[in-house]
Amino acid sequence: MIGVIIGLLVLLGIRVVDIQTGDGDQYRVAAADQWTRSAVIPADRGTIFDRNGEELAVSIPSATVSINPKLIEDPAATLSVLTSVLGLDVDEQQRLFAEMEAKDRGFVYVRRQVDAAVGAQLAELRLSGVNIDDEPRRVLPGGDTGRSVIGLTDIDGVGIAGLELGYDQLLTGTSGSMTREVAPGGRSIPGTETVTADASPGNDLVLTLDRSVQFACEDALITQVSAIGAKAGTCIVMEANTGDLFAMASVKRSTTSGEVEITSGNHAAVDVYEPGSVAKVITVAAGLDSGVVGPDTTFVVPWRREYGEDLLEDSHQHPDEEMTVRQILVESSNIGTIDIQTATGRPRHWEYMRLFGLGETSALNFPGESAGILKHWSDLQGSEQVTVSYGQGMASTPVQLVSAVNVIANDGLYVAPRLVRGVVDEAGAVAATEPSATHRVVSPLSAEVMRDIMVDVVCAGTATRAQVSSFNVAGKTGTGLKAQENGTYEDEFGQRSYYASFVGFFPAEDPQFTVLISIDEPPAGTINRFGGTAAAPVFARLVPTIAHEVGIQPPDTPPACGVGS
Amino acid sequence: MALALRDLAPRRRPSTPPTLVVVQGRRRRITRMSVTVVGVIVIGLAVLGVLHTQIAERQWQIDQLERSISSAHEDFDTLRALRAELRSPERLNTAARELGMRPATASNFIPIDPQVLATTIAQTAMSPERSAEPEQLAPIDQFRLVKVIEGRRP
Numbered sequence: 001m002i003g004v005i006i007g008l009l010v011l012l013g014i015r016v017v018d019i020q021t022g023d024g025d026q027y028r029v030a031a032a033d034q035w036t037r038s039a040v041i042p043a044d045r046g047t048i049f050d051r052n053g054e055e056l057a058v059s060i061p062s063a064t065v066s067i068n069p070k071l072i073e074d075p076a077a078t079l080s081v082l083t084s085v086l087g088l089d090v091d092e093q094q095r096l097f098a099e100m101e102a103k104d105r106g107f108v109y110v111r112r113q114v115d116a117a118v119g120a121q122l123a124e125l126r127l128s129g130v131n132i133d134d135e136p137r138r139v140l141p142g143g144d145t146g147r148s149v150i151g152l153t154d155i156d157g158v159g160i161a162g163l164e165l166g167y168d169q170l171l172t173g174t175s176g177s178m179t180r181e182v183a184p185g186g187r188s189i190p191g192t193e194t195v196t197a198d199a200s201p202g203n204d205l206v207l208t209l210d211r212s213v214q215f216a217c218e219d220a221l222i223t224q225v226s227a228i229g230a231k232a233g234t235c236i237v238m239e240a241n242t243g244d245l246f247a248m249a250s251v252k253r254s255t256t257s258g259e260v261e262i263t264s265g266n267h268a269a270v271d272v273y274e275p276g277s278v279a280k281v282i283t284v285a286a287g288l289d290s291g292v293v294g295p296d297t298t299f300v301v302p303w304r305r306e307y308g309e310d311l312l313e314d315s316h317q318h319p320d321e322e323m324t325v326r327q328i329l330v331e332s333s334n335i336g337t338i339d340i341q342t343a344t345g346r347p348r349h350w351e352y353m354r355l356f357g358l359g360e361t362s363a364l365n366f367p368g369e370s371a372g373i374l375k376h377w378s379d380l381q382g383s384e385q386v387t388v389s390y391g392q393g394m395a396s397t398p399v400q401l402v403s404a405v406n407v408i409a410n411d412g413l414y415v416a417p418r419l420v421r422g423v424v425d426e427a428g429a430v431a432a433t434e435p436s437a438t439h440r441v442v443s444p445l446s447a448e449v450m451r452d453i454m455v456d457v458v459c460a461g462t463a464t465r466a467q468v469s470s471f472n473v474a475g476k477t478g479t480g481l482k483a484q485e486n487g488t489y490e491d492e493f494g495q496r497s498y499y500a501s502f503v504g505f506f507p508a509e510d511p512q513f514t515v516l517i518s519i520d521e522p523p524a525g526t527i528n529r530f531g532g533t534a535a536a537p538v539f540a541r542l543v544p545t546i547a548h549e550v551g552i553q554p555p556d557t558p559p560a561c562g563v564g565s
Numbered sequence: 566m567a568l569a570l571r572d573l574a575p576r577r578r579p580s581t582p583p584t585l586v587v588v589q590g591r592r593r594r595i596t597r598m599s600v601t602v603v604g605v606i607v608i609g610l611a612v613l614g615v616l617h618t619q620i621a622e623r624q625w626q627i628d629q630l631e632r633s634i635s636s637a638h639e640d641f642d643t644l645r646a647l648r649a650e651l652r653s654p655e656r657l658n659t660a661a662r663e664l665g666m667r668p669a670t671a672s673n674f675i676p677i678d679p680q681v682l683a684t685t686i687a688q689t690a691m692s693p694e695r696s697a698e699p700e701q702l703a704p705i706d707q708f709r710l711v712k713v714i715e716g717r718r719p
Contacts, residue, residue: 053705141649428712
């Protein structure tokens, strides 16, 4: 008997030794698997700041509620608690109850990214089979302000539009991992969490946008687009010598509600339009800079002329008249502008258009940004060969257009637009981005002459509604025709659609900011369809706000025209 | 007679030295040594236990501290989002409109009489360049400061 017991003890001992040595690791892992669970620690996505360090997009703590139906002991009671805390609707309740009853899945989301306090409240209840995990939520604390530019992330925190997409890699951190022990009911045992790898937060972006200027632009656009019954609007505010974009706003009328809203897409960088007469700035500057015309060079300009099969016209009927280059721009004569282009030569005019930044994507490199449409001069057919001189037969994005006109404000130097000012790295240091690239387009003298003519456009030409008290303003209006689906400028009912714009800068004697306002499809057949009536007043409304926000003092000399002159 | 003989007979010396005494002393030494060893082991185990307890306690404190840091960080993120919301132009605009304010229909820059400006500066001892508000860190600088400190964490 004793021998048998000793024998059994020996066998037991051998087995114990075998388990501890031979298969020990395997069993230890299996045991650990039973009482521990590993989890991903989500990395904080970087914050997006405006130029003054105000948060535009930030990730805040939130909780995600999920269930393991296999571990739920009382489906009805659990569902009742979840419904009362999370406010589940009937469809959600039915879906969850079916999952709890079926018990064929080990993980089902109840609700993601709920308020952290709600998650803590649920965690306190320690419901069997109910998991509460941390999951940061992306929010725009300023509401919709800047939404078009910032873009958005999906629910997993991955950038899917705008700068969130363009800088996704930089903003995304590296996730960490942790283990925690669980009780037999599947509940986590508090205090047993062990971090196995720390999460590393993403870098932060500092934009060139100014939140207040951005808001002012959006507010002014919404007001104007609503008031005149237009389809959409765009506003860009660019610092003349750095290319920094202080605002880049897009609004559009909702097809469902009819309300004008801030768009989720950045139409200022993505959409292309035939800019119309604003492009005359390029043609006249090219003529002046190449020396073929001066501001007082004259042309005999009829109100219309035939080109190929097309009869091209000025905006209004007038007798053949001798017009100076200055008059041509101030009165926005299409025929006169064609004459300047002809004097300059089409190849040279095309080269200037390229130098002004047309026909290629800007340095913004915004996701989905368009290069516009600028055919090589030798590829242009029929009347397009000359209409490009006044902004028809070519297309540009609003950001291309504002950068082009900014050449005149910046003493003839093209400065690439910029949206990102710097990056805050993991150690909290700010690394400033490279200054915008520049290149010479026209001479400072040509730019100065152009500025002088463009002041006249505001004082006595098509843009009188852009006048501002205390500041001299220079600018140019544009009323482009929109191409219809049938390839012409008229739809099947003979109706035309317009793209009204104004690009101006101030103070004209020492330009600090260039501002583009465009109104898409102002009501045809009304006075509000023109750049001077639809867009210029928005500019006038914005200038005092920008000056106040940025701290621009009016010059000592009174403005040449406008209120207070 | 017999008694006398017994008395006269030479006394037999014990054949072995008083080994009993020696044996007794060794045993006592062994016992003392054993007690000492056991005592040392017990004390060692007790010290080890205390050390383990202290390590566990310190670890617990570290865990608590890390949890507090994490919680404070979450609070910081939540609060700065809230602050950004409160300072946002959209909210200020809405709040102002609720108070009955409306955007100005026109604005103008008014030159200030240098005499008035000089008098104001003299009376208030305020430089026009300086803000009346106490200087405080900008939101991004506060954020960077926290990031710098967190970056130094072991």
